[in-house]
Every structure is written in structure tokens, then in C-alpha cells.
Amino acid sequence: MDVFKHGIEAGEEELAPLRTQMLVQLDKLWRSGMDAHIEQLKAVFRALCMRISEQQARGEKGPIGYIHFSYLRSWLMQGELKYALEAYDDTWYMDRCECIELYECDWLYPYLDRMEEGAMAARPYTPNGAAFDSRTVRLREIVTLHQYVREWLRQALPQLLVLPEFEAVKRAEILRIRTGEYKDYSEQLWMEDLADKDAKAVQEWLEQKHPTAYIASDLRSLDLSGGNYADIDLRHSHCTSGNWSNAKMERSTCIGTDFSGSKLSGTNLSQSLLFDADFSSCKLDGASFREAAGGRQVVKDGMVLGFRGISFKDADLEGADLLYADFYNADFSGACMKGALVMSSDAHKWQLSEDQKRNIQWMVEDESGVPVPAGG
Template sequence: MRVTIDSLEQQIAPLREAMLQAVDAYWPNRMDMHRGELIEAFRKLCIRIGQQQSSGQKAPIAYIHFSFLRTWLLQDRVIYSIEAYDDRWYVDRNECLELLELPWLYPLLQSFKQDLGHALFRQVPDTEIDAIVLREFTVLHQYIREWIRSLVPELIALPEFLAIERADVLRIRAGEFKDFSEQLWMEDCTDRQAAELKSWLEEKRSSDCMNSDLRGLDLSGGQYEGIDLRYSHCSGGDFSGSNFQGSICVGTDFSGSKLTGADFSQSLLYDANFSGCDLSSAKLAEAVGGARFFHEGMVLGFYGIDFSNANLQGANLLFADLAGAEFQGANLSGALILKQDALQWNLSEEQRRSITWMEEDESGVPVPVQVQLRE
């Protein structure tokens, strides 16, 4: 029986979805139960790096990779390697690695493999089944990748990490062993001039700005419309009066930044961190970053947007999709929010009373309205 690509995908799709839902049930609480294992493996790697650097075997570290190992997947084990390289990357032949096994996730992959075998029995050879399993492991990997990303602040705060010699630019990445990987963290200690960086950012060249280290810089008044700043580190900076309209700020960390009057209208803000920010008079109208979005096995939005302890006084949040966002301790006095969103966001009664609630009139123009709140 000849199996077409389309018919094969039709049979795989529901099994992929089942595996996705299974791992999503682990996220994030059950995975966080194992955070100590990851931190300990990283700590051991840093000790190994220090030993090699003390003996002159290892230059300053420029890359740290978390890589899933395909050969182990075929042997019923989910194992990641954690490797350290100097600025030559893969050309660095001085091996420095630790292994991290995640046996608690393998049953999810095993169940997918068994269901795949039943669904495709006698339609494709066993080698093709294995190839499909390896390809679809990315469904699980994306959760592991975000789990690692969430723990990076703890990893880079370890005394063992702080003690190693690091290159001027250090990147922490995750992906397949010596193949495609994605950047989780970037530490840039080069001499950075805010004016030059601002001009570079305003050029908005494709994906060049992704994963940038822009911490603590004055980049106010910038014309960053449509920029892709996903997973960049912008904490403690000054972006007041900047135009980010239509930008991609997925996972961007603006925590503790000055964003007064900044325009994030129609931007993608999944997992963005605005905790402790001054967003007074900012525009977030029609911004998107609510509940997790699933599409063909891929997920967008793992944690939700964080506005905890942010100042959103007078901010425009009309038509913004912020379901599930964290607003604990946020100042929403005079913020413009549609009445229809009143029950969708997790707000305190004090916050609800301070908001300027709006509703569309017959012509579709938002106007202030009264909202009945609990006494």
C-alpha cells in the first residue's frame, strides 16, 4: 500500500496533538519539580569549565549548548548534553560537557511512538517510524527549551558560573546536537554606545535584533516600528516615547524599564516581561499576547505577559488580548480597558475600580461607561 505525504500527515496530526496536550499538562508545575536536576547539571559543567581553564585547556567561554541527542531517543532515553565552547564554536575540540537525562518525559514520547506504530502498521517500514519520532520530538523539545530559558536567570547567578572566564559575548542556546539551535540568552560585555545601538535598531534588519542584550541602555524616543525583538534582554533601560507599533516582542524582558508613552499598539507580546515598568500613558491597543496559541504542534505563549508591579496609569489597553496576564500590584488608574474584558483579566477589585472602562458606541468608537462592581 502506497502512503502519500498528505495521508501520512493526516494520520500523524491527531497523534502529535495528543502528545502536545500531554506535555502541556506537565507545564509548568510538574516540570518545575525537576528544576534542581537541571541546575545541578549546569553547576557541574561550570566546575568542569573552571578546571579546564585552570589547566589551560579551555579559553573563555562563548557558547553553552543544551542539545537533545537523537541516538539516545532511539534507545528509549531522553538525554540532553550541555556543552561549553570558546569563540571558535564547533571548531573548539576541547570537549567539555555534562549529560542531563529527563526520564520523566520519555513516557510521552513512547506513547506517541506506540500509537504511531498502530496507526501506520504495515504502511511504512520501522525505520520510517523512527524518523517520524525523531522529527516530532520537537513538540516536546519546545517545552524543554522554554523550561531551560525560564531557569537561565538562576543558572547565570550560580557562583560556579560567575567564576568561569567568559568571552565578551556569551550565548546560551538549545536545540539539536551540532545542528539547528535557538538562542536562549546573550551576555554582551563589549563597549556598547547607546547612540550607535539606537541607529542599528531603527534599521530593523530582518531578525538581526532578536535575542539582543540591550540591558540598562537609554534608547528612548526610538522609531522601532515593526522591529523583531523577540527574547531580547532590555531590562532596566529607558525606552520612553519609543514607537514599537506592530513589533514582535515575544518573550522580551523589559522588566524595570522606563516605557512612559511608548507605543506597543498591534504588537505581539506573548511572554513579554513588563514587571516593575513605568508604562504610564503607554499604548497597548490591539496588542496580542493572551492564552497559549497552538498551531500544528507548535506553541506560542508559555507563561503569559507579566505586568506585576508595573505603572499602567493612563495606558491605552483597548482591544488588547491580554487574557492570563499577571497584573498583581500594577497601577491601572485611568487605564482605558473595554468593558467586555472585565471578566477575562485577573484583576483585584481595587484595580477594577480605578480603571476607565470603555464600550463601543453605535459607530464603533469606544466611549466611557459605568461598570457594576462587587461591593
């Protein structure tokens, strides 16, 4: 076992550039479209939902509180990348009625195979003279690969959750959909909270700013305007069709947060992390995004931040402050940019129509470094 562990550690110098190369290749796959693989996932998810309904009809399983998409290291050791789709009632792991289907990510094999081959070629033996076990590569790099599977699952969920087989499933008041390692660490992808919510009570809860309590929360269709949510972590939360107008949200973490269809007029999101946030069809007039980040993808130590880019599709950004914001690759299609403040230096970096460019208030720095209207 020590040699096995040593093989992982000793090969890191060789694995790092191979991992970077794999991430570049995976990103190309991601951007070329992953919809082709969703149909197979739908079939497996349908089978899981029908199994749930059968167990519920027999009285063997209660309302579903958890659905897990978990990668299986035991299969990985045999050279196969399989995920278990499991359903539990609201007692979670205390639910002893097994409900499971398997999904094979065979479309990821070429990337894993190339990495293994590169690692074996670079270091066929460990410093102890033992043959380098390629299983060390698979076990180590599943974490890297899983990032893209996780984001693909996020992308696929809206299609899975409208399937009639899922709608027929009896669900608990709170349903959590998670992904990660089997019976180990997992992350929440989605939460459906059907409980009646008092907007004022939710606002008071959010203003307490607990470190991780709000991640992937269900905050849809709530009036949370005027709240003080500065420094809050709302990553991957569902905040659609809500009212966040005039809220203080500076320095917030809104990675992957879905605000689509919401009102955020006058909201302060300056210096916030907005990788993959969705502001499509939002009212953002007078909002501040000054020094917000989330445009350029960040890759560090095999971890990726920024998969899809920020969306401002069909949003109203009239008079918004976008100064010094990193919105490279953001989607501004159909967005109203009338009077929006943008640094002239960003004109060639952002994807803007000619009409949008004419309506923007371009800014430059004066001798003191203060932004002033260009040409004025």
C-alpha cells in the same frame, strides 16, 4: 531509507491528533510547575562549569563564548532522550577541546511513549506493507517536545547563571547560550554582552530594523527613549532596567522579551506581538497597547506560541491604552490601573482585582464603533 521516510509521511494523518493530545498533556505539566526538574539540571550544569574551569586552569580552553544545550538524535534512536551540555570558546566549533556533560530528560518519556503507542495502534504498517518503525515518531516529535524543553531552559537560566561554579568560569566578552539539535540548527536563549555600549549608537542600530539581528540581544540598562523602533523584532531580548519611554514600537515582535524594571512611559506598543513578554515593575503610564496580542495560547501544526503569559505584575499602567488588547491570562497582580482604558467586554476575561476594576476607565463602542466611556 525510502520506506523509513515514507513511514513518517504516511503516518501524518494519524500523528496530528496524537500530537495535539500530547501538547495538551505537556501544557498541563508545564503549568503545574517544572521547578522539580531544575535541581538535576543544576547538578549537570555545575559539573560542566567545573570541567570548564579545570580545562582553563590547564590552558586547554580559552574564555567561553558558547554554551549549547543540544538534543541527541543518536540517543533518541536508542529510546533515550538526552541533551548534551557543551562549552566552546569564542571560536565556536573550531574549539577542538571537548567539554561536554549529558542530561537525561526522563520526565518526558511518558509523553513520547504514549504518542508512539498511539501511532503504532493507528498504523502498524506503511502502505508498502513494511512494519511501521516507531523511531519515525521519536525523530519527528522531538521537535514538538523540544519546544517545552527550550522554554523550561529559559525559565531555569536565571538560577543556573548565579551558581558559583558558573561565576568562576572565564567568559568571553560575548557569551551566547543556545539550544537545538546537536551540531545543527539552534536558537539563542541568552546573550551576555559585557562590551561598553553607547546608547546613541545602539539606538541608531536598532532603528535600522534588520530582520533578525536583534533576537535574544543584551540591551539591559540602556537609555533608548524616543527611538523609532516600529516593526522591530526583539523577541527574547533582555531589555531590563532600561528607558524606552516615548519610543515608537508599534507592530513590534516582543515575544518573550524581558522589559522588567524598565521605563516605557508613553511608549507605543500597539498591534505588537507580546506573548510571554515581561513588563513587571515597569513604568507604563500613558503607554499604548491597543490591539496588542499575546494573551491566548496559539497552537498550530504542532508549534506553540505562548507558554507563561504576559506579566504586568506591579507595573504602573496609569492612563495606558489597553483597548482591544488580547491580554487573557495576563498577570496584573499589584499593577496600578488608574485611568487605564479597557473595553468593558474584556472585564470578565482578564484577571483583575476589584480595586483595579473600580479604577479602570471602562469603554464601549458608540454607534459608529468608536470607543467611548461606558455610561457616559
